[in-house]
Amino acid sequence: MLRIGLRAAAIGLLSLFICSCEQGELLNSEADIINVTLPNMPDSLKVGEARITNTRVRVPHLANTPGTEAALQELLKTLEPVFELTPGATIENVTEVNRGDFNYPQHFLVTSEDKQWSKLYEFTFFRNLFYKTAFSFEHFETFSSTRPYYVFFEMDEDLGKQEVWSSGNAGFSITAGSAGGDEYPTAVTKNGYEGNGAKLVTRSTGTLGAMMGKPIAAGNLFLGNFDMSAAMQPGDGALKATRFGVPTVMDEPVELTFWAKYVAGPEYKDVDGNVLDVVDRPEIYAVLYEPQLDAQGTPILLDGTNVKTADNIICIADMTAEQAETLRVDDIETGDYRQVTVPFVTREGKAFDVNKQINGQYCLALVFSSSAKGAAFEGAVGSTLYVDEVGIVTK
Numbered sequence: 001m002l003r004i005g006l007r008a009a010a011i012g013l014l015s016l017f018i019c020s021c022e023q024g025e026l027l028n029s030e031a032d033i034i035n036v037t038l039p040n041m042p043d044s045l046k047v048g049e050a051r052i053t054n055t056r057v058r059v060p061h062l063a064n065t066p067g068t069e070a071a072l073q074e075l076l077k078t079l080e081p082v083f084e085l086t087p088g089a090t091i092e093n094v095t096e097v098n099r100g101d102f103n104y105p106q107h108f109l110v111t112s113e114d115k116q117w118s119k120l121y122e123f124t125f126f127r128n129l130f131y132k133t134a135f136s137f138e139h140f141e142t143f144s145s146t147r148p149y150y151v152f153f154e155m156d157e158d159l160g161k162q163e164v165w166s167s168g169n170a171g172f173s174i175t176a177g178s179a180g181g182d183e184y185p186t187a188v189t190k191n192g193y194e195g196n197g198a199k200l201v202t203r204s205t206g207t208l209g210a211m212m213g214k215p216i217a218a219g220n221l222f223l224g225n226f227d228m229s230a231a232m233q234p235g236d237g238a239l240k241a242t243r244f245g246v247p248t249v250m251d252e253p254v255e256l257t258f259w260a261k262y263v264a265g266p267e268y269k270d271v272d273g274n275v276l277d278v279v280d281r282p283e284i285y286a287v288l289y290e291p292q293l294d295a296q297g298t299p300i301l302l303d304g305t306n307v308k309t310a311d312n313i314i315c316i317a318d319m320t321a322e323q324a325e326t327l328r329v330d331d332i333e334t335g336d337y338r339q340v341t342v343p344f345v346t347r348e349g350k351a352f353d354v355n356k357q358i359n360g361q362y363c364l365a366l367v368f369s370s371s372a373k374g375a376a377f378e379g380a381v382g383s384t385l386y387v388d389e390v391g392i393v394t395k
Helices: 006-023 066-076 169-176 206-211 321-325 354-358
Strands: 033-037 056-061 082-085 090-093 106-111 118-127 140-142 150-152 154-156 160-162 186-189 197-201 220-226 242-244 246-248 253-263 283-289 313-318 338-343 362-369 384-394
Touching: 033 056, 082 090, 150 186, 169 206, 169 220, 197 220, 197 362, 242 362, 253 283, 253 313, 283 338, 313 338, 362 384
Parallel strands: 056 118
Antiparallel strands: 033 082, 090 106, 106 118, 140 150, 154 160, 186 197, 197 384, 220 242, 220 362, 246 362, 253 338, 253 384, 283 313, 283 362
16 A cells, blocks of 8 residues: 655655744644544444544544433533644634534634634534445545645435545655646546546655655555554554544445456566566455454554454455456556456454444455555556446345
8 A cells, every 4th residue: 555654754844944944933834633532432432533634523433322322422512622733733612503512513723823824624423334335436525725636435315425535645745746636646537437436546756755765656545544643653654544444334245346447557666666577466455354442442443554464354355466467458548447356255263243243343444556566665657547336245
């Protein structure tokens, strides 16, 4: 999967620091919520990590019984979230009605350190009983005017907008400069199998990325979320920033199906820039697992270090290299889509538990990448995967 290391960001921050030393201290002009934590949240309420977009904070929960719903409603009346903001920024609850009661949408105004910029966030909780098994990639939007990459989402008649899809675009934005949305690794194609589709392209991270030993960024799309605060940590931070999976109540999965086509980039290189006699290929897989809980009772999502190897995986559908070969076309725009069906294989000693399914104790991860070894920064710049009309066949 895509890994954008921190050193690139660190160089940029160092440059700003040097500049500030030469010109006098410059106050920060950013007004963003970076992270939200919820202290004293009991295990029984099964509240997940906050999902933060450009103007919204949404917190999923699985309080799906009368008792847990009543307990959550009572707690939300006096909830005091802890916010991590961009340096120097301040935050104020400006909700006009039911201020402080998180059973209702709350509105927070974040003001930059230099007081020149502000941003209004809507903070809501939502019942995250995800049951979808068909995905067409018809719903998407631009993240922001300054970071114009695409963000996919699902629409539900009852739950409305479900922001369950994520990508490494946020990490790529560190080195993207003035790139437009279509120049990011994860974008939209109007040439889908039906209507629109997902377009994943392995991109160069430029001179700065090469200096940091991370010369490429594979296009990727996955159910889950990308944690920018984790990406800023050293070591495996970039891998652990990709949090795979959403809680699901779908029935036991049998097969993963999708329509896709693929063109490999012209020159495959390893992380050191050596040209290898290898033809790039895509990676597509789905994982059903039972997340472990941390000390606060929050589900621990699988990440880039263990998404295929964790002991708590129930079953996995992983496209083989032979199946990937069937997706190759001569021209990504004019070539025909190919349908692929991948069976779910249950891990030894594991079994699907209907009671756990009903209680929302399982998570589904669905992952697409334009370079199979993109996590090791190996691949070919220009490798392109179009994917559309994805489905999970259940018992």
